[in-house]
Amino acid sequence: MARTQAADYDERKDAIVEAAAALFAARGFNGASVADIAERCESSKSLIYHYYQSKEDILYDVMISHVRALEQAAGEATAGAAAPAQKLRDLTQAFMALYVGAANRHKVLLNDLDKLPDARSGEIVAVQRGLIDKVGELLAAIEPALAKRKGARVPAAMLYFGMINWTHTWFDPKGSIGAAQLADMAVDMTLKGLSGAVK
Amino acid sequence: MARTQAADYDERKDAIVEAAAALFAARGFNGASVADIAERCESSKSLIYHYYQSKEDILYDVMISHVRALEQAAGEATAGAAAPAQKLRDLTQAFMALYVGAANRHKVLLNDLDKLPDARSGEIVAVQRGLIDKVGELLAAIEPALAKRKGARVPAAMLYFGMINWTHTWFDPKGSIGAAQLADMAVDMTLKGLSGAVK
DNA sequence: CCTACCGATCGGTAGG
DNA sequence: CCTACCGATCGGTAGG
Secondary structure (H helix, E strand, C coil): CCCCCCCCHHHHHHHHHHHHHHHHHHHCCCCCCHHHHHHHCCCCHHHHHHHCCCHHHHHHHHHHHHHHHHHHHHHHHHHCCCCHHHHHHHHHHHHHHHHHHCHHHHHHHHHHHHHCCHHHHHHHHHHHHHHHHHHHHHHHHHCHHHHHCHHHHHHHHHHHHHHHHHHHHCCCCCCCCCHHHHHHHHHHHHHHCHHHHHC | CCCCCCCCHHHHHHHHHHHHHHHHHHHCCCCCCHHHHHHHCCCCHHHHHHHCCCHHHHHHHHHHHHHHHHHHHHHHHHHCCCCHHHHHHHHHHHHHHHHHHCHHHHHHHHHHHHHCCHHHHHHHHHHHHHHHHHHHHHHHHHCHHHHHCHHHHHHHHHHHHHHHHHHHHCCCCCCCCCHHHHHHHHHHHHHHCHHHHHC
16 A cells, blocks of 8 residues: 555644744745754754745745635625624634734735745735725725725725734734724724724 | 045935835845845946945935935924824825835835844834824824823824835825825824715 | 955755 | 655855
């Protein structure tokens, strides 16, 4: 009988992605070497190349795994029969939880997407585009004026994403405000502005 | 008599910073080489090292020049006797104009700040901190509840900065919406939420 | 302001 | 003859 994959194949591969995410987040894709990743995994460079054909392939896995998780969370948050404002709140809570739980992958996605060749980055961008559209539809359902002014839908969605995506540069989950509180604050700011967000 | 600086010293130095900003923005600090900068300036690598002691020194100049421009714009926008909401609007217009006019420097600032050694990045961060405080004070003047809840002031300011800083990833000044319109939209979203921003 | 180089380290691959 | 891995080293290029 032919030998199969090692029993811990998936675990080893995931350990590589996790180590790479941490290093890419800290030093950037070009600032972290494959040797650094190997060292962090307590393995050899050759082992890394057994699991991945190239350094870029690792970067791709770091990003696609994160963006797929966001896609699934967005699907779950918008699936039910809740009001659009409640769906936006659920989606934002799920996103903030993923941003904090996968902070390294999130930072890499936002900083190093253009280090991927166009063909690979296109796949990531397509998933992101779907998330933007989903939020744009929620916002248009919440604010009828947005449904009429088609050209304003993407800018509105991007202002919203700016609030929550920018958190990776400053938010500390151990600080004075929690991730769930911050998510609510961003949603309230979107729905009612400052007075709604801090009251 | 000792030889003085070349008459075009400052122009040449600024050309280097401008070329470096374009290359760092496109490929990242670690992805662009000093030789690339020299080529773009139609000069040699040695000329670059005549004006700058290290690649990091160029990065520092790219960032500090941008952040000083933002600091001055913020000072001018908040100097008068206008109402705080109007000051926030003026400041946002000035910032968006600088973000678009110095798009390369802005992108480098947001992506590669951590490529600077701590001592140098600390100087940049201190200026940024001043901008955040300035916006936090405006927001607290606009919304009294924010003046009471001290811990919410920085998060509120950062949600605002998220909206306008995030634009560098998606905003195209040649698109369907202009920079001035977008700035107003971000201010209205901050003040009144979505319904105020798209009506 | 140029050509000619350096110590080191890069991503990726060889044989076993 | 397979998969899973190792120590050593490749040709090029980085900042200086």
